Amino acid sequence: MKTDIEIARAAVKRPIAQIAARLGLGPDQILPYGHDKAKITHDALAALPDHQGRLILVTAINPTPAGEGKTTTTVGLGDALNRIGKRATICIREASLGPNFGMKGGAAGGGMAQIVPMEDMNLHFTGDFHAITSAHNLLSAMIDNHIYWGNALDIDTRRITWRRVVDMNDRALRDITVGLGGVSNGFTRQTGFDITVASEVMAILCLATDLADLQARLGQIVIGYTRDRAPVTASDIGADGAMTVLLRDALQPNLVQTLENNPALVHGGPFANIAHGCNSVIATRAALRLSDYVVTEAGFGADLGAQKFLDIKCRKAGLMPSAVVVVATVRALKMNGGVARADLGAENVVAVRNGCANLGRHIENMQGYGLPVVVAINHFTADTDAEIAAVQEYCAALGVQAVVSRHWAEGGVGAEDLARAVIAAADSDAADFRLLYSDEMPLWDKIETIATRIYRAARIEAAPGVQAQLQAWEQAGHGNLPVCIAKTQYSFSADPDLRGAPQGHTLPVREVRLSAGAGFIVVICGQIMTMPGLPRVPAAESIRLNDLGLVEGLF
Template identity: 55%
Template sequence: MQTDIEIAQASDIEPIMKIAENAGLQAHEIEPYGYDKAKIKLDPTVTRKSDLGKLILVTSINPTPAGEGKSTVTVGLADALSLAGKKTMIALREPSLGPVMGMKGGATGGGYAQVVPMADINLHFTGDFHALTSAHDTLAAILDNSLHQGNPLNIDPRRILWKRVLDINDRALRHVTVGLGGPTSGVPREDGFDITVASELMAILTLSTDLMDLKARVERIVVGYTYDKAPVTVKDLGVAGAITVLLKDAIKPNLVQTLAHTPAIIHGGPFANIAQGTNSVLATKTALQLADYAVTEAGFGADLGGEKFLDVKVPILGKTPDTIVIVATIRALKHHGGVLLSELNHENIAALKTGLENLGQHLTAMGRYGVPVVVAINRFTADTEAELQEIQNYVHLFGFEAYTTEVWAKGGAGAEELAAAVIEKADQESDFTPLYEPNDEAVDKLNNIAQTIYGAAKIELSAKASKQLAEFKQHGWDKLPIIMAKTQYSLSDDAKQLGAPKDFIIHVREFVPKLGAGFLVAMTGSVLTMPGLPKHPAAFDIDIDENGVITGLF
């Protein structure tokens, strides 16, 4: 059996200019990056159609090591919609090198439901993440230089929020000391690194509506506090223009294609467990303006990426989903039901029933938004008819339908029934209702997310978190949207609690204000903003030969 990269390497990739033309883009709107990828210019003189296409949001149950295949189903569904005669585009996130070289892998789908060039997308692509890293660390250098040059802004080195970033998992950099080496080497202070996708600049890039909106958001970033506890912003430092210059190309969406030549926009890549987990507003908006159906996905499960897409991105995008697709696998549901990874290929209806409660919570959570919901069962070869029927029966209890897909092996042809259902559902009337109102108190927003989306009993704030909220209220930040930073593996804040735990508490240890992005990040449990590498990183298996052929990249 061919691996994903072998399938991708053997594929027939069309010139990117042909893909652009088929998508409705003209030559002057495109900046080619070689033969098979390009950037879409942000040209204010270009008029797009005002009647936006249908928006299909793909999300999933809580991820497990058994695999869910959310991106694979997203790509397969888009190809199936194309086969059905619908003009379709995909909007996905860019992969981070952290998971690619670590444990999770890439984010280009798999089998015959992939976006290509797979290796390029999963590695350096068009350089967006490098630009973000450079911009972020330039700001960090400017900040430390201000301290060194007499500290004119009276910044308290103990209250600096702006860490440095690197786009690779490196636990050794979580806590560092900078400025060592004497008076010529800066002011000694404690610092640390986040992974690039956790940078506020990544969140800003993906939520900005144009270049000047990005610049205005950069100005609002709070980098720390003075000795008098007054916030210090990038505007105070006077470098918003320089930071924006470094991001002038990164803000442009990237155009590629699927194996079936469906146009795909891949842009931005914030993680959903520590940020908002969605591709850029510009990417999704462009797809909606060019196509009849825009298929997009949000990171990790519906409790993270799904909720954030609906409550944080939708108000900026100005378009609500017409259908929500929740992806699940029998393997993952059995794992949620307590089955060991080594036993997942054996039929186990009892464990499946237990694990289905995880899907049930996501159905309840997504169903409350008033948008049609369908379930996509990403089928594996070991799945039995009895297990498939069990899922369908369970989903019926919630008033929804489940459709079996085989897109890894068959591409778009493996999702024809799902595509037909999505077309039907997307034409139905919906009554989108956000989870909370903008003026709700922060604690009410937190409880609403925890109770409605996760099924928790309540949230519990640490003393530090409570004090922070009181301070935020003085600054007028207390009504901002909430981004929950939480483990992706569980509905709770404990990664070991699989399935659908009951009567649990979400523990908020602290908040991180992100004024440029326009939200407050609630750090829960022990979630980290700089991951570490596993004992056997994926990097061990990646190689290249004398002809430049890459192996081991999934």
């Protein structure tokens, strides 16, 4: 079997204008970036037809080193829907350079279920992340510049909460001191860097509905506090207009295609373990108005990405999902059942059954939102009939169909059975979507609701000052915001080594951050970092140009 990059490089791509035409978009409604990618213009977005397709969310069990293949399944399902005669569009996030050069790899799918151009998508693409990084750091520079030239707003330099960002894993930048070197370099203060995908600007771009909404949200960013403890915003600094200018083109969703030449909108890229983990509202809404079915994914396991997709993105954008697909692999279920990675190739039905507890927890959580669920068994060649049957029997006992999908090896044709099952669920009108908590619920209770009902924790434990900070934000008018929990993606708990379906644990809340522009409260739990580090052997060591000038090492 060829590698992902070899498969993508051999793809027969159609001119992007032809892909746009399949969505009913003319040449004047897209801005081409070369021959194989384009942005849908702001004017085109404002003039989209009054149509509403069905929204299908793809999520997964908790990730393991064995692999789950959520993006691959999303792409394969989208291709399969088009193969069986449905007008379907795929909506996924853009790739961050940090994981690409770290350990996760790319974000374009895999095998015969990929979005192309794969190399462009996994590197600089259309420059959206650079624009977000620049807009974020412009605000950082303007804050320090304001203080340097007299600090008319009386900002307390000890209470500046706005950090800087870079789209790379760099643990050395987590905590830094700026302003060293003398008076001409400004005032010395402690700050740090987050990765770009954790930026509030990223979250704002993914939740904004148009340019006016984008600027309004940017202006509401709270960058810190005065000596009298009054909040200072980006609009107070005078940065919101220039930030909007930098993000003008980035707000337009990117149109590309799958290996089977089906349309895909790839836009935005917040991580689900430290942010809200969904592609942009603009892209999703556009796809719903241009298609009968939209297949989108939410990052990591359903306890993170799907929960945030439903309680943040759907709440804010008024979206109503029709069905949820939970992706699982036999290999990952065996790991959840206690099998070591080196032993995954051997049949172990007992371990599969034990590992299904993790899958069952995610199914129950999604059903708790009133949504019909289909399980996609992302097929590996070593899977045995007995192992697959064990998964299907477990799911059947929960009233859920589990369908084997071979999209990685066969493309859309290998996911046709999955597509038919998803259509049956989505068209059944069985969805009775309901949010996990109300806007009026106190912030602490919202955190507790997610911890107890989604993670099955017994209680939450907060660092000193957290509850007082939440109460202060409620008094300032932010109590109606949803909460965005940042925690490890590997477990329902805050312990990455606690696999399966743990319950009765404690969720440790280390810190809370206000994202007033994005419209949520970030709750940082356990040892999760908003600036990841590189692994011992980063993928960057294997990425290079070969003798033909082609990229090697991306996966």
